[in-house]
Amino acid sequence: MRFLFKTDYEDDIRLFPHSGYVVSYGLLLAVLLIAPYVLSSYLMSQLVFVCIYATVGVALLILTGFTGQASLGHAAFLAIGAYTAAYLQKYNVPFPVYFLAAGVLTGCIGALVGFPALRLQGIYLVIATISFAFIVEEILARWESVTNGNEGMRVKALTLLGVTVSRDSPTFYFVCLAVLVLTIVGTLNLLRSPTGRAFVAIRDSETAARSMGVNVALYKVKSFAISAAITGFAGVLFAHKLSFISPEMFTLQLSIEFIIVILIGGTFSLHGAVLGAIFIVMIDPFLTYLKDDMPGIIAGIAATFGAGTAAAENIQSKAAAFASLNGLKGAIYGIIIVLFVLFEPLGLYGRWLKIKLFFQLFPLYKRSTFKRQKIYVKSERNR
Amino acid sequence: MLDFVQQLVSGIALGCVYGLIALGFVLVYKATEVVNFAQGDLMMLGGFFAFTFIGMMGLNYWVGFAGAVAAMALFGMLAERIVVRPILGYPQFSIIMATIGLGYFLRSVAGMIWGTDDFKIETPFSQGVLRIGSLVLAHDKLSVIAATIILCTLLWLFFNKTTLGTAMRASSENMLAAYYMGIPVKRVVSIVWAISAAVATCAGVLLAPITFIHSNVGLVLGLKAFPAAVLGGFGSIPGAVVGGVLIGVIESMAGFYLPEGWKDVAPYVVLLAVLLLKPEGLFGLHARKKV
Numbered sequence: 001m002r003f004l005f006k007t008d009y010e011d012d013i014r015l016f017p018h019s020g021y022v023v024s025y026g027l028l029l030a031v032l033l034i035a036p037y038v039l040s041s042y043l044m045s046q047l048v049f050v051c052i053y054a055t056v057g058v059a060l061l062i063l064t065g066f067t068g069q070a071s072l073g074h075a076a077f078l079a080i081g082a083y084t085a086a087y088l089q090k091y092n093v094p095f096p097v098y099f100l101a102a103g104v105l106t107g108c109i110g111a112l113v114g115f116p117a118l119r120l121q122g123i124y125l126v127i128a129t130i131s132f133a134f135i136v137e138e139i140l141a142r143w144e145s146v147t148n149g150n151e152g153m154r155v156k157a158l159t160l161l162g163v164t165v166s167r168d169s170p171t172f173y174f175v176c177l178a179v180l181v182l183t184i185v186g187t188l189n190l191l192r193s194p195t196g197r198a199f200v201a202i203r204d205s206e207t208a209a210r211s212m213g214v215n216v217a218l219y220k221v222k223s224f225a226i227s228a229a230i231t232g233f234a235g236v237l238f239a240h241k242l243s244f245i246s247p248e249m250f251t252l253q254l255s256i257e258f259i260i261v262i263l264i265g266g267t268f269s270l271h272g273a274v275l276g277a278i279f280i281v282m283i284d285p286f287l288t289y290l291k292d293d294m295p296g297i298i299a300g301i302a303a304t305f306g307a308g309t310a311a312a313e314n315i316q317s318k319a320a321a322f323a324s325l326n327g328l329k330g331a332i333y334g335i336i337i338v339l340f341v342l343f344e345p346l347g348l349y350g351r352w353l354k355i356k357l358f359f360q361l362f363p364l365y366k367r368s369t370f371k372r373q374k375i376y377v378k379s380e381r382n383r
Numbered sequence: 384m385l386d387f388v389q390q391l392v393s394g395i396a397l398g399c400v401y402g403l404i405a406l407g408f409v410l411v412y413k414a415t416e417v418v419n420f421a422q423g424d425l426m427m428l429g430g431f432f433a434f435t436f437i438g439m440m441g442l443n444y445w446v447g448f449a450g451a452v453a454a455m456a457l458f459g460m461l462a463e464r465i466v467v468r469p470i471l472g473y474p475q476f477s478i479i480m481a482t483i484g485l486g487y488f489l490r491s492v493a494g495m496i497w498g499t500d501d502f503k504i505e506t507p508f509s510q511g512v513l514r515i516g517s518l519v520l521a522h523d524k525l526s527v528i529a530a531t532i533i534l535c536t537l538l539w540l541f542f543n544k545t546t547l548g549t550a551m552r553a554s555s556e557n558m559l560a561a562y563y564m565g566i567p568v569k570r571v572v573s574i575v576w577a578i579s580a581a582v583a584t585c586a587g588v589l590l591a592p593i594t595f596i597h598s599n600v601g602l603v604l605g606l607k608a609f610p611a612a613v614l615g616g617f618g619s620i621p622g623a624v625v626g627g628v629l630i631g632v633i634e635s636m637a638g639f640y641l642p643e644g645w646k647d648v649a650p651y652v653v654l655l656a657v658l659l660l661k662p663e664g665l666f667g668l669h670a671r672k673k674v
Contacts, residue, residue: 070479120662126418127658131651134647327490331487331492341478
């Protein structure tokens with residue numbers, strides 16, 4: 001364990017607190033750069049989705065985790081980014097231009113959504129963002145001259161510096177990774193700037209922030225705009241990865257998945273967005289594994305514990321039937337969300353911090369270090 | 384003109400269904416300031432219980448109805464005990480997420496048990512129609528309207544005139560203070576969940592002849608009931624019903640008079656407009672800020 005003695009303000013806001021961070025994140029980056037040449041194409045594809053989801057997760061974290069504005073409408077921002085890219089691509093606009101245009105447009109729309117959101121709090125804000133998402137979904141389905149309606153739009157492979165980058169190539173993965181890394185570094189810088197600290201102040205107490213001279217309205221709109229713009233960038237990559245977009249891809253379900261990303265990862269740190277993205281993307285392969293391999297493994301275990309061949313086969317067929325039940329994915333989603341809220345509100349990153357602290361303090365670790373305080377708030381109506 | 388009245392009545396009937404679901408939101412919110420995103424799914428489950436009792440076991444309609452309500456009341460208590468009680472007193476966001484998770488779970492499990500087909504319950508009201516001049520009103524729609532009025536009145540009386548209702552309002556104002564004053568807050572919360580699950584069941588059963596029962600009906604209607612509750616001001620019982628009726632009428636008018644596509648969006652457009660002008664909803668209490 002390394003003790004950090006902070007002697008001035010610069011120490012407090014440093015991007016990398018000590019050289020250990022540089023080494024470990026450098027190693028991680030090296031592994032990620034080698035990954036496409038080692039992993040199978042399926043896992044590669046999943047890794048690209050992890051990058052995209054993590055980018056959206058970071059965006060949502062700025063809004064929900066750091067400014068305290070819940071949003072269940074981020075699928076709409078993703079859709080706006082994706083459709084901008086698809087539309088501009090039809091007119092042979094180069095990739096960097098429409099990439100930026102998608103971000104700027106989504107950011108502007110995000111700011112527009114932010115204005116009504118100024119007066120709303122808590123549940124009202126959640127409903128307002130859901131309404132916004134529904135309206136966007138319907139516009140995408142109806143504005144056929146631009147979006148091609150329910151038939152959806154094809155998205156060609158992106159062209160970067162005159163080279164066509166197919167959606168399965170390592171280069172596309174590097175583009176996504178670059179966007180993710182830039183987003184994370186940018187957000188870290190944002191969070192240590194006055195803007196970021198204003199965000200956190202608004203989250204912790206709007207009244208206190210206002211009395212400290214923070215322009216609450218301005219920063220809430222800013223937070224919406226930044227969050228939306230990053231989601232728009234992710235939307236461009238999403239469109240290219242899927243190579244086909246249609247309105248029914250950007251439903252409430254997707255918005256909820258994004259919320260799950262930050263909830264399961266942990267809403268207080270950028271690590272959480274990445275961990276949550278890995279989790280949500282990997283749950284599908286895990287279920288496939290459950291369906292294909294688990295019954296055999298269970299039967300094998302049963303056989304080693306002395307069950308007869310017939311009994312083992314019986315167990316195997318029952319396990320297979322269970323694993324191929326229709327709603328299994330939804331049920332597992334539900335259970336996971338509830339369990340995380342009940343038992344691990346700090347998310348996966350919180351779990352990692354606990355494990356780390358346990359080994360750092362080994363004989364002296366106290367479970368109550370991370371105990372949640374019940375707040376028993378008074379009525380929100382008077383807050 | 385006749386078209387207009389016909390649309391109005393079917394809009395009101397649809398709106399009463401939204402209002403019934405919204406009543407469930409409001410009940411839970413009024414007593415615990417928890418927003419229950421699984422309310423629609425409780426309704427779906429209630430409908431399936433009733434279908435099991437009436438359609439599969441062949442019980443009398445009213446007996447099956449009562450059985451479903453009782454079973455769902457117990458289920459509501461159980462859900463509260465397992466999912467909500469451990470996190471009562473934590474920020475609202477975590478409770479919203481927990482109920483979203485609960486909704487996911489209920490939807491999927493209902494799909495596993497009853498399959499994904501549409502189900503129908505034979506009710507005593509499914510056949511008849513009421514004719515006033517050339518106006519035709521189906522009995523099942525009228526039954527929804529009547530039931531909404533009755534339930535709303537009962538609940539309003541319960542909240543405003545009984546001791547238990549007062550205890551519920553007190554525990555919503557300030558949970559800790561209510562506890563110190565001798566109100567058994569935990570039991571109050573669990574009763575509230577039982578009542579709201581029972582109300583949801585009524586909605587589900589009354590709805591069965593109109594929209595049928597399938598495992599996603601809760602999500603679809605729950606999302607329409609949200610604007611209803613918000614429009615009426617979360618936490619106001621008459622507001623929920625008025626909001627529901629407004630949403631229903633807007634939806635059915637928009638489906639009839641406006642171009643295709645407006646039907647699904649119009650309620651949300653109206654909702655956003657109302658929230659812009661009156662952030663606490665039409666019947667909401669005016670919020671004062673305290674430091």
